[in-house]
Amino acid sequence: MLESYLGAGLMLLLAIGIAVGMVVMTSFLGPKRQFADKMEPFECGESPIVSPHQRFSVKFYLVAVLFVLFDIEAVFFFPWAILFKQLGIFGFVEMLLFILILGVGLLYVWKRGGLDWE
Amino acid sequence: MELLIFYPLAGLCVIFALGVVFNKNPIGSAMSLIAMMLGLAGIFVLQQAHFIAILQIIIYAGAIMVLFMFVIMLLNLKGDDAVWKKREKNTLLTVLTGLLIAGVLYKVLEITSAGEFDSPAHVLETFGTVREVGTILFTEFVLPFEVASILLLVAMIGAVVLAKSKVD
Amino acid sequence: MIDNTIEFLEPYTYLIIGSIKALVIAGALMGVVPGLVWLERRLMGRFQVRLGPNRVGPFGLGQPISDSIKLLFKESIIQSSADKFLFHLAPAIVVFTSIVAFAVIPFGEPITIFGQKIGLLVADVNIGLLFVFAISGMGIYGIVLAGFSSNNKYSLMGGLRSSAQMISYELTLGLAAVSVIAITGSLSLTDMVKGQEVIPNILIQPLAFLLFFTAGVAETNRAPFDLPEAEQELVAGFHTEYSGMKFAMFFMGEYINMVTMSALITLLFLGGWNAYGLPLWPILAFAGKVAVLLCVFIWLRSTYPRIRYDRLMTFGWKFLLPLSLFNLLVTSVFVVL
Numbered sequence: 001m002l003e004s005y006l007g008a009g010l011m012l013l014l015a016i017g018i019a020v021g022m023v024v025m026t027s028f029l030g031p032k033r034q035f036a037d038k039m040e041p042f043e044c045g046e047s048p049i050v051s052p053h054q055r056f057s058v059k060f061y062l063v064a065v066l067f068v069l070f071d072i073e074a075v076f077f078f079p080w081a082i083l084f085k086q087l088g089i090f091g092f093v094e095m096l097l098f099i100l101i102l103g104v105g106l107l108y109v110w111k112r113g114g115l116d117w118e
Numbered sequence: 119m120e121l122l123i124f125y126p127l128a129g130l131c132v133i134f135a136l137g138v139v140f141n142k143n144p145i146g147s148a149m150s151l152i153a154m155m156l157g158l159a160g161i162f163v164l165q166q167a168h169f170i171a172i173l174q175i176i177i178y179a180g181a182i183m184v185l186f187m188f189v190i191m192l193l194n195l196k197g198d199d200a201v202w203k204k205r206e207k208n209t210l211l212t213v214l215t216g217l218l219i220a221g222v223l224y225k226v227l228e229i230t231s232a233g234e235f236d237s238p239a240h241v242l243e244t245f246g247t248v249r250e251v252g253t254i255l256f257t258e259f260v261l262p263f264e265v266a267s268i269l270l271l272v273a274m275i276g277a278v279v280l281a282k283s284k285v286d
Numbered sequence: 287m288i289d290n291t292i293e294f295l296e297p298y299t300y301l302i303i304g305s306i307k308a309l310v311i312a313g314a315l316m317g318v319v320p321g322l323v324w325l326e327r328r329l330m331g332r333f334q335v336r337l338g339p340n341r342v343g344p345f346g347l348g349q350p351i352s353d354s355i356k357l358l359f360k361e362s363i364i365q366s367s368a369d370k371f372l373f374h375l376a377p378a379i380v381v382f383t384s385i386v387a388f389a390v391i392p393f394g395e396p397i398t399i400f401g402q403k404i405g406l407l408v409a410d411v412n413i414g415l416l417f418v419f420a421i422s423g424m425g426i427y428g429i430v431l432a433g434f435s436s437n438n439k440y441s442l443m444g445g446l447r448s449s450a451q452m453i454s455y456e457l458t459l460g461l462a463a464v465s466v467i468a469i470t471g472s473l474s475l476t477d478m479v480k481g482q483e484v485i486p487n488i489l490i491q492p493l494a495f496l497l498f499f500t501a502g503v504a505e506t507n508r509a510p511f512d513l514p515e516a517e518q519e520l521v522a523g524f525h526t527e528y529s530g531m532k533f534a535m536f537f538m539g540e541y542i543n544m545v546t547m548s549a550l551i552t553l554l555f556l557g558g559w560n561a562y563g564l565p566l567w568p569i570l571a572f573a574g575k576v577a578v579l580l581c582v583f584i585w586l587r588s589t590y591p592r593i594r595y596d597r598l599m600t601f602g603w604k605f606l607l608p609l610s611l612f613n614l615l616v617t618s619v620f621v622v623l
Contacts, residue, residue: 005163007304007409008417009123011389014308018316018385019378019535026531027374030361058281060450061192063599064185065277067453069270070607071181074460075173076263077614078416079252081467084621087256092622094260099611101267105274106608114278115603117596145372145434152427172416180423184453187430191446248413248473 062114073102124164131157144190148183155179167246307408312385319541320350326584333588354534362530365437372435377532380428380539384546387421390414391549392476394559394569405476406569414475415467418550419460422505422543426452429524432536436527444523447513447595454602455504455511461610462498465491465617466554475550479558486557493613495555497606502547504602507540508583510590513598548579 076098084091109115134157137150155178162171244250255263324339324347331338339346364373392407392414411417426449433445467473469490470481481487488495504511513523525536552558552575559568566574593601 003300004410004412006300007308007407008386008389008411009160010301010304010308011312011408012386014312015382015385018312019382022381022531022535023374023378026358026360026362029359030530031359032361058192060188060446061185062277062281063450063454064188065281066274066603067457068177068181068185069274069277070457071460072177073267073270074457074464075176076266077461077464078467078473079169079248079255081464082249082471082473083252083256084468084618085471089622091256092618094256094263095618096615097264098267099615101264101271102274103611105271106611109274109278110604112278112282114282115600117599143369145369145431149372149375149427149431152424168411168413172413172420175420176416176423180420180426181453184426184430184449187427188446188449191430191434191442248416 059117066109066114069105070102073098120164124161127157127160127164130154131161145187148186148190151186152179152183155183165246169246169248169251303404304408307404308389311388311408315385315388315542315545316538318545319538320354322541322544322580323350323353323537325580326587329581329584330588333585357534358531360530362532363527365527367437368527369435369437372431373527374532376428376432376435377528377535377539378428379431380425381535381542383421383425383428384539384542387418387425388542388546388549390417390475391546391553392479392558393549393572407476410476411474413473415463415473415478415550415554418546419456419463422546423456425539425543428536428539432528433524436524438527440522440526441524444526448507448524451511451513451598451602452505452507454599455501455606458497458501458602458606458610459505461607461614462494462501463554465494465610465614468614468617468621475553475558478553479560482557483560486555486560486562488555491555491613491617493609494617495551497610497613498554499551501606502551503583503586504598506543506547506583508544509587510592511598512587512592513595544580544583545576548576548583551579552576 077095080087080091080095087094131154134150134154138147138154141147141150155174159171159174159179162168162174327349328338328346339349342348342352364370389408390411392405392410394406396405398404409417429452430445430449433441433443433449436442466478466487469487470478472478472481478487507513525533528536549572552572556575556579559572561568561571564571
């Protein structure tokens with residue numbers, strides 16, 4: 001069982017090697033001709049006026065929270081789907097209840113305008 | 119063989135955990151935390167807890183940390199920020215947290231040194247697989263499972279109420 | 287001498303085979319990217335009634351190779367206010383996650399060489415599908431970091447937008463996969479192919495296929511969901527500040543993700559390496575299906591206009607997510623009856 005993860009581990013090390021290798025290689029191979037104007041953030045040829053670090057719309061935060069909640073829900077589905085055929089009608093009722101409770105949540109979020117993106 | 123993988127992994131976890139605490143840049147701290155969680159997932163795999171390992175990555179490293187990142191970016195916390203640097207240092211809280219962690223560590227050491235742990239537990243081949251975890255979850259622990267859905271519902275409502283309430 | 291060597295290597299057979307497999311797969315993935323770039327440029331050319339690259343080598347095949355050599359020797363500019371470490375880390379994460387995710391993708395029945403049973407995949411994990419979701423989910427951080435470390439408002443906005451897009455569509459991707467799992471009863475990708483020996487899942491689960499495919503296109507940030515690029519409003523999104531090979535690494539990640547996603551769709555819905563009566567080697571059947579899906583990805587890009595960001599988010603949350611929940615309910619009713 002553990003052996004099968006060995007392959008994943010090897011691939012992991014190899015991928016780290018490739019990714020780091022490429023970044024290091026490109027940093028050394030290319031020419032380096034630096035001057036002040038070139039090193040400025042891209043702004044279509046103008047000097048940037050506004051700092052990029054402004055506060056963002058709370059919508060992104062809401063999307064992230066909802067994602068966490070629904071992701072946890074989805075994770076519950078995976079073992080359920082595997083066992084579904086064994087659990088039969090009991091498993092079905094179980095999951096129906098689960099989906100309904102969360103469906104109410106989704107409906108509430110929807111009605112409160114949590115999914116609107118104006 | 120197992121120890122050969124365990125010690126580097128555990129070492130990396132400790133290093134990244136320290137990275138979370140000592141990093142000046144909040145985004146750097148968050149990245150260290152993600153790396154530490156991946157290391158923990160590796161340790162879970164060593165303990166034959168495959169499903170827990172993958173959940174560790176999907177939920178913690180994949181979902182909750184995205185939320186952390188978004189919050190850091192929303193609040194626009196930067197390492198060189200004056201507010202961030204001048205944040206109040208609460209000595210009492212620091213000492214209390216330190217004491218708490220020391221207590222937990224002491225208890226863990228006490229338990230691990232008392233028990234017999236030299237033989238790697240004889241577990242079945244199927245132990246820790248998704249099927250096994252699911253069987254227990256959907257038969258023995260049905261009620262906690264359904265209660266979890268209500269917990270998620272409450273969290274959902276809370277998030278919307280917080281984000282959508284009008285602040286004047 | 288040779289006997290001694292073999293005896294010495296005996297306990298490490300698994301390690302050696304694993305390393306070789308990892309090297310071959312990673313090499314193949316790196317090699318497939320220029321080929322795919324060439325294919326895309328040629329096909330796009332045809333779709334737009336022009337020739338596409340045709341000067342370097344026969345059929346312009348040398349073009350992607352010369353491009354990658356050129357990119358490698360270009361200056362990689364790091365603008366002065368960028369966060370240097372995170373700026374380097376971001377493209378590395380993108381390439382790293384895309385390669386690792388492919389480790390659990392099987393592309394044929396296990397074969398036997400020298401009495402050793404060798405599965406045609408790097409890591410035969412029994413939770414293959416979850417592994418792909420978990421690792422490719424990590425790719426988000428590459429994009430977030432690229433946007434954050436560049437210290438440029440276009441990058442930041444692009445990074446934030448595309449990460450919000452990716453997490454939104456990840457849900458649909460997962461839920462559409464759940465209904466297939468409910469039919470197969472396993473998370474192992476090999477078992478899923480075995481379950482489709484008679485009829486492919488696309489005929490049983492057409493809705494799930496459409497949901498999965500749509501979410502898959504959005505996950506890989508391909509047109510019409512290539513909002514992070516949106517050059518009309520965000521210059522180039524999260525990779526505005528990147529140049530040289532680091533710029534190319536984001537595209538490498540995107541193309542490898544495209545291959546992984548096509549392979550995943552093939553395994554889940556199109557019957558994997560089952561040829562259904564056609565006289566084809568299993569590997570060829572698999573590769574053929576993946577190639578067709580890749581062409582569909584390119585075809586979509588030249589057919590559909592990019593959709594607006596608010597429409598994209600509303601589409602994901604108000605249409606795809608409820609629909610995938612509904613599909614799951616219907617599937618479970620059918621399975622339980």
